[in-house]
Amino acid sequence: MLRLEIRSKRFGAVEALRGFALTAARGEVVALVGPSGCGKTTALSIIAGLDRDFDGTLSVASDPDRRPPRIGPPRIGMVFQEPRLLPWRTVRQNLALALPRALRRDSRIDATLALLDLSALADRFPGHLSLGMARRAALARALVVDPDLLLLDEPLVSLDEVTAQRLRALLTRVLDGRPRTALLVTHNLREALALADRLLILAPSPGRVVAEIPIATPRAARDDAMVEALRADLLARADPVFRLLA
Numbered sequence: 001m002l003r004l005e006i007r008s009k010r011f012g013a014v015e016a017l018r019g020f021a022l023t024a025a026r027g028e029v030v031a032l033v034g035p036s037g038c039g040k041t042t043a044l045s046i047i048a049g050l051d052r053d054f055d056g057t058l059s060v061a062s063d064p065d066r067r068p069p070r071i072g073p074p075r076i077g078m079v080f081q082e083p084r085l086l087p088w089r090t091v092r093q094n095l096a097l098a099l100p101r102a103l104r105r106d107s108r109i110d111a112t113l114a115l116l117d118l119s120a121l122a123d124r125f126p127g128h129l130s131l132g133m134a135r136r137a138a139l140a141r142a143l144v145v146d147p148d149l150l151l152l153d154e155p156l157v158s159l160d161e162v163t164a165q166r167l168r169a170l171l172t173r174v175l176d177g178r179p180r181t182a183l184l185v186t187h188n189l190r191e192a193l194a195l196a197d198r199l200l201i202l203a204p205s206p207g208r209v210v211a212e213i214p215i216a217t218p219r220a221a222r223d224d225a226m227v228e229a230l231r232a233d234l235l236a237r238a239d240p241v242f243r244l245l246a
């Protein structure tokens, strides 16, 4: 579904990424895990097609199982690090505006709102939402197009523990939907171990992949104790890269 190879990505004198390669199979959830500044958001912007100024190649395919229209270019749903909803539009209008006119059906919007527990908040304006609600609305806006590839930039950061747990459970449900290829960016190892099928560990300056960790247990079967055990096992490895994650 996704193949990215970045020989080099620079911002002027700063080389943000070098020798950075990434693939995701159809239905696979891949986590990019690494410390602040290692280039996670930069990589996601390149994959989303928002930044074409890099030395390398990118290819994204369409999923044959997506809801109509089945043909056409790949659709990408992105949830930014900050929710970025249009403040003068309601939650429902934010979703509607994400849809091309041909796909703009109330039933589609209602189903997505219900999936993310937003039905009661449909007519609220973003300024009247908590951060957790705004994150769910941003996720709904990304999902309403039934994207071939879902990009999530730190979806649980800065939420209190209860809200983060709730959103994590919602994300599990979303990611276990139709083959849902997704990239999850996070600096939180627990979050990645709870949600992803495969972890790519990044190191900074310049950002690159230094380890790859597949997780065999199905997402729905991973409880807190299992996530803790996986994390302890990783941190106990001798490789100094895992100390970045402590």
Ligand SMILES: Nc1ncnc2c1ncn2[C@@H]1O[C@H](COP(=O)(O)OP(=O)(O)OP(=O)(O)O)[C@@H](O)[C@H]1O
Binding pocket: 011, 014, 016, 034, 035, 036, 037, 038, 039, 040, 041, 042, 043, 187
């Ligand atoms: N628009 C930009 N102009 C100049 N430098 C940038 C720009 N965007 C990112 N950088 C630099 O590129 C590097 C990677 O930044 P990026 O935002 O991708 O990191 P990140 O892993 O997402 O960090 P965080 O966890 O804090 O969100 C950093 O050194 C950053 O300062």
Ligand SMILES: [Mg+2]
Binding pocket: 040, 041, 042, 081, 153
């Ligand atoms: Mg970032």
